[in-house]
Amino acid sequence: MAGDPPKRRGRPPAGGREAILAATLELVRERGVARLTTRDVADRAGVSEASVYYHYRDKAGLLSAVFESGLEPLRAVGDRGLSADGERAEVLTTLARPLEQFLDQALPVLMAAQSDAQLREQLAGYMAENDLGPHRGVRALGAYLAAEQKAGRVLADIDPEAVAFLLVAACFLRAAQRQIMGTVAEREPLPSLERTVQTLDRLLRPAPER
Amino acid sequence: MAGDPPKRRGRPPAGGREAILAATLELVRERGVARLTTRDVADRAGVSEASVYYHYRDKAGLLSAVFESGLEPLRAVGDRGLSADGERAEVLTTLARPLEQFLDQALPVLMAAQSDAQLREQLAGYMAENDLGPHRGVRALGAYLAAEQKAGRVLADIDPEAVAFLLVAACFLRAAQRQIMGTVAEREPLPSLERTVQTLDRLLRPAPER
DNA sequence: GTCTATAGGTTGATAGAC
DNA sequence: GTCTATCAACCTATAGAC
DSSP: OOOOOSOOOSSOOOSHHHHHHHHHHHHHHHHOGGGOOHHHHHHHHTSOHHHHHHHSSSHHHHHHHHHHHHHHHHHHBTTBOOOOOSOHHHHHHHHHHHHHHHHHHHHHHHHHGGGSHHHHHHHHHHHHHTTOSHHHHHHHHHHHHHHHHHTTSSOTTSOHHHHHHHHHHHHHHHHHHHHHHGGGGGGSOOOOHHHHHHHHHHHHSOGGGO | OOOOOSOOOSSOOOSHHHHHHHHHHHHHHHHOGGGOOHHHHHHHHTSOHHHHHHHSSSHHHHHHHHHHHHHHHHHHBTTBOOOOOSOHHHHHHHHHHHHHHHHHHHHHHHHHGGGSHHHHHHHHHHHHHTTOSHHHHHHHHHHHHHHHHHTTSSOTTSOHHHHHHHHHHHHHHHHHHHHHHGGGGGGSOOOOHHHHHHHHHHHHSOGGGO
C-alpha cells in the first residue's frame, strides 16, 4: 500500500516479531485463545517469552495484532470493484468463493474473540474504526447487482442489496458451519455454493427470459 | 414434554443445581468463557465453590451442561411443522424471526465454545449426536417451500432447499453481526428481516403473477 | 533485541466437618 | 447437599545481564 522507503538504516529486523505473530495465529486456530499461553507462543516462534513482551506490550497487545492481521484481507473486499465480465453465475461465484475462503481463515479468530468481553470490545472497536464488516461485501455485490438491474438483466422491482445480503450470508453460514461443527458438518451438508448461486441467478431473471 | 412422575421420594432438590447453571449462562454471556471462574459462578449462584464441583464433576462438565441448555430450543425447530396458513411473506417471517431470536441467545454460547479446542469438539459431538445444526432450519423451511412449489406458487425450476438455506443464512448473519460487532453494528445496518423476506418472496413468484 | 530467572497472582480441584 | 480451608499448578509480566 504505502511504498516502502528505499533504504533502511541500522540493523535489519531479525524477523522475531513476525514469527511471534505467525505462531500466535497458528496456536489460536489450533487450540483456541483459551489455551493460548505466552510460553507456547514463544516456544513455537523459537524465541524467549520475554521477547514476546518486548515486541507486544502484553498479551492483549499480541491478540490485537492477531486480529488486525487476520482481518486484513477484508479491506480488499469492496476496494477493487467487481469485474462484471462473463456469465452472471460465474461472476457471483468468483465473488462468493474467495469470500468463503477468507471467512474460513478469519472466523476462528473472530469467534475466539467472543470468549472474552474485553477482546470482543477491542475487536468491535477495530472493525468500527476501519469500517470492516459484512456490509462491505453486501455493498460491493449490491453495486454489481444494481448495475445488472439497470441493464435490465435483473427483475426490476427488487432490492439489490437485499439479494447481495442473502448471498453473503450464505457464504458466512457455510463457513460458520465448518467452524462450529467441524468435520461432522459433512454429514449434514448445506446446499453447495454452486447450487446456491445457480438458484439465485435463476430467481433474478426478469420475466421475459424465463 | 415427558409427564413428570406423580410423586418424588426423598429430600426435594434445593435448586442449587439450576442456580449454578443459570449463573454460568449469565456469566458466559456477559464476560465470555475466558473470564469465567468457578469462584464467580459460585458467588453469583449463591453457593460455595465446592457445591459447583459436587453437582458438575468439573468445569468442563459444567460447560457441557451450559451448551446443552443453550441449544435446547433448537430441537423444537423442525419438530413442529410449519403452519402454512396466511400470506407467504408472513409465514416466512414467522419462521425467521424466532430463529433469529434463538440465535441471539445461542450464538454467544456457540462462539464461546470456539475459544477452546476441547470445548469445540465437545460441542460438535453433542450437535452430531442430537442431529442439531443449521440443516434443521433449512429442512423445515425447505419442506414448506417445496409444498408451495408443488402448488404452483413458486417458480418451478429452482431448488427449494437452496432458497431455504438463503433465508436461514440471512438470519444467522444478522445475529452474528450483532454478536461480533455489538452496538456498533447499528452504524452499518444490514437489510432488515422484513426487507429480505419481501425481496425473497417477490423473487419466488412464478412468471404469470409478476 | 534477546536471553534467564523469578516474583506475584489466579485458578481448578480436593479434604473433611456439618 | 453445602460449607470452609487449603493446595498445587500454572500463567502473566518484570528485572537485569548479555
